[in-house]
Amino acid sequence: MKPQTCDVVVLLSGTGSNLQALIDDAQQADNPVRIRAVISNRAEAYGLQRARDAGIDTRSLDHKAFEGREAFDAALIELIDVFEPKLVVLAGFMRILSADFVRHYQGRLLNIHPSLLPKYKGLHTHQRALEAGDTDHGCSVHFVTEELDGGPLVVQAVIPVELHDTPHSLAQRVHVREHLIYPMAVRWFAEGRLSLGEEGALLDGQLLAACGHLIRN
Numbered sequence: 276m277k278p279q280t281c282d283v284v285v286l287l288s289g290t291g292s293n294l295q296a297l298i299d300d301a302q303q304a305d306n307p308v309r310i311r312a313v314i315s316n317r318a319e320a321y322g323l324q325r326a327r328d329a330g331i332d333t334r335s336l337d338h339k340a341f342e343g344r345e346a347f348d349a350a351l352i353e354l355i356d357v358f359e360p361k362l363v364v365l366a367g368f369m370r371i372l373s374a375d376f377v378r379h380y381q382g383r384l385l386n387i388h389p390s391l392l393p394k395y396k397g398l399h400t401h402q403r404a405l406e407a408g409d410t411d412h413g414c415s416v417h418f419v420t421e422e423l424d425g426g427p428l429v430v431q432a433v434i435p436v437e438l439h440d441t442p443h444s445l446a447q448r449v450h451v452r453e454h455l456i457y458p459m460a461v462r463w464f465a466e467g468r469l470s471l472g473e474e475g476a477l478l479d480g481q482l483l484a485a486c487g488h489l490i491r492n
């Protein structure tokens with residue numbers, strides 16, 4: 276029997292390999308995560324197919340059908356809240372969110388980003404890490420606040436940059452780490468261990484370091 280479940284809605288725009296990692300992890304008997312729905316702004320996103328294959332409800336909402344960001348985000352909130360999630364998980368959702376949206380889900384909105392934040396907010400993170408000559412790279416899970424890719428960090432996975440790395444090879448190795456740390460963070464939240472406090476992310480009641488919980492290699 277599952278412990279008391281935590282309903283989660285996942286938002287994505289693309290392939291959904293992080294969604295798959297979450298689906299796989301949620302299948303473990305002792306995991307309280309229940310993915311109630313997957314919503315995409317792109318009807319053709321492969322992530323929606325992954326959800327359907329797992330028997331999860333899907334919805335799509337085309338941002339191009341709306342006048343502006345606020346109108347789209349308001350409709351998105353309505354769609355999400357039908358499922359009454361305790362947590363909303365961004366898994367490659369390629370939209371900048373309005374302040375109203377972020378405030379509505381304050382403390383229950385997580386994102387994963389393919390860099391060691393605060394480095395390389397935004398796009399092309401692997402290329403930027405290589406161009407900068409970084410010896411370490413990785414990915415970060417964070418609570419979402421109004422500052423783009425700037426909310427309190429929950430967990431980071433660090434990998435070494437190798438001599439012959441390309442943006443593609445680096446992206447592949449970072450992805451493997453994403454699939455490890457995102458289910459971990461979502462599960463912490465679902466178990467009631469992770470929350471957002473006044474001063475940052477809390478794990479088991481303790482304020483996490485500025486970089487979040489750190490995992491190396």
Ligand code: GRF
Pocket residue numbers: 287289290291292293294366367368387388389414453
């Ligand atoms: C990941 O690299 C994630 O860090 C970023 O979007 C990408 C989504 O990949 N936010 P996938 O669709 O989960 O494969």
